[in-house]
Amino acid sequence: MNAIDNLVTLLAKLPGLGKKSAGRMAYHILEHDASFAASLAAALAGLHSAIKHCSLCGAWTETDPCPICSDERRDGGILCVVERSQDVRVIEEAREFSGRFHVLGGLISPLDGINPGDLSIGKLLYRVKNEGIREVILALNPTVEGDTTALYLSKQLSESGITVSRLASGLPVGGDLEYTDRLTLARSFRGRVSM
Amino acid sequence: MNAIDNLVTLLAKLPGLGKKSAGRMAYHILEHDASFAASLAAALAGLHSAIKHCSLCGAWTETDPCPICSDERRDGGILCVVERSQDVRVIEEAREFSGRFHVLGGLISPLDGINPGDLSIGKLLYRVKNEGIREVILALNPTVEGDTTALYLSKQLSESGITVSRLASGLPVGGDLEYTDRLTLARSFRGRVSM
Numbered sequence: 365m366n367a368i369d370n371l372v373t374l375l376a377k378l379p380g381l382g383k384k385s386a387g388r389m390a391y392h393i394l395e396h397d398a399s400f401a402a403s404l405a406a407a408l409a410g411l412h413s414a415i416k417h418c419s420l421c422g423a424w425t426e427t428d429p430c431p432i433c434s435d436e437r438r439d440g441g442i443l444c445v446v447e448r449s450q451d452v453r454v455i456e457e458a459r460e461f462s463g464r465f466h467v468l469g470g471l472i473s474p475l476d477g478i479n480p481g482d483l484s485i486g487k488l489l490y491r492v493k494n495e496g497i498r499e500v501i502l503a504l505n506p507t508v509e510g511d512t513t514a515l516y517l518s519k520q521l522s523e524s525g526i527t528v529s530r531l532a533s534g535l536p537v538g539g540d541l542e543y544t545d546r547l548t549l550a551r552s553f554r555g556r557v558s559m
Numbered sequence: 560m561n562a563i564d565n566l567v568t569l570l571a572k573l574p575g576l577g578k579k580s581a582g583r584m585a586y587h588i589l590e591h592d593a594s595f596a597a598s599l600a601a602a603l604a605g606l607h608s609a610i611k612h613c614s615l616c617g618a619w620t621e622t623d624p625c626p627i628c629s630d631e632r633r634d635g636g637i638l639c640v641v642e643r644s645q646d647v648r649v650i651e652e653a654r655e656f657s658g659r660f661h662v663l664g665g666l667i668s669p670l671d672g673i674n675p676g677d678l679s680i681g682k683l684l685y686r687v688k689n690e691g692i693r694e695v696i697l698a699l700n701p702t703v704e705g706d707t708t709a710l711y712l713s714k715q716l717s718e719s720g721i722t723v724s725r726l727a728s729g730l731p732v733g734g735d736l737e738y739t740d741r742l743t744l745a746r747s748f749r750g751r752v753s754m
Contacts, residue, residue, distance in 0.1 A: 366621045367605060367606055367609035367610055371599075371602040371603065371606060374599045374602050377595070378588070379583055379587045380580055387648065389573045389575070389576075390606075391619075391644065392573060394607070400572070401603045403569055405600040405603035405604035406604075407566040408599050409600035411562055411563070411585075411596050415562055415563060415589060424586075424589060426561045449586065450583070453582065
């Protein structure tokens with residue numbers, strides 16, 4: 365296999381990339397100067413050694429504890445529970461939440477063999493008990509697995525007496541009623557907000 | 560900038576990738592074992608030193624002349640003229656053409672400041688004259704630039720007395736009349752084939 369084919373094969377393994385897009389990228393890289401390819405190569409080669417899990421929240425980080433867990437200005441009494449580390453980034457970009465995070469590492473999905481024991485739930489309960497948490501916001505995807513996990517967690521947390529909430533589900537901002545699916549529309553009715 | 564952000568920024572410079580897809584890829588790479596990241600890094604780092612232009616056809620290659628130019632079983636009398644090196648790959652995958660290639664390195668586009676002198680046209684005329692070429696197939700995109708370049712080349716080649724043809728333009732296989740644009744439909748009428 366030649367150098368281009370090899371690169372195309374590797375790139376095509378990335379999510380959302382088919383063979384065509386991978387080919388376009390490989391030629392793009394080839395047509396630009398070698399320094400870009402070199403920087404990308406260095407970024408990839410150093411990635412796994414630079415990044416580890418935060419020992420507190422479980423998110424990917426370069427420093428342990430991560431910048432969010434070690435930021436004293438953030439509200440340590442509110443915990444936002446997310447499925448994956450990248451959800452932390454998405455929520456941080458929205459600049460709406462100023463508490464701390466807890467990464468579950470997945471969602472309960474018996475069909476895929478993922479049970480509560482496989483997730484960072486014990487640690488969540490421990491944190492809630494020992495860190496003086498007042499509120500837990502479940503920021504899980506509005507899918508079957510997300511719903512199941514949210515239900516399970518709210519039951520587990522009910523004994524602690526803290527507030528447990530979940531992100532609202534409904535019409536996306538800028539969306540169109542006409543193109544909204546039935547389930548989302550139903551949820552937006554159930555979750556309607558008084559004006 | 561941390562290691563993930565750095566990788567995301569670099570990936571987002573690739574064609575067809577926005578910040579979101581680049582982020583998804585970076586996390587995908589992070590979640591898989593480091594060996595994949597290492598292979599991708601190595602493929603990128605070695606790319607520019609492994610690949611050069613074929614001194615005959617101008618396509619990217621690891622060996623000079625490229626495997627196609629040096630393949631004695633291919634018909635050296637038919638030359639397929641393409642815009643870019645990656646077009647050679649696309650045509651090779653269709654397994655329809657068994658002649659040799661010539662890469663122009665672009666299309667005539669006065670608005671972008673690309674004139675005939677910037678393309679590998681002199682070399683094409685030299686090859687046609689000295690390699691005993693019988694036919695030139697212009698495999699250029701059916702765009703304004705492709706049409707302009709095809710017209711220019713057919714005029715330049717008219718003196719040589721060889722056959723100059725261009726790829727048929729028309730309905731894509733599996734396409735639908737209803738969803739075909741007016742220009743494509745017009746071309747498919749002009750280029751209709753007797754049955």
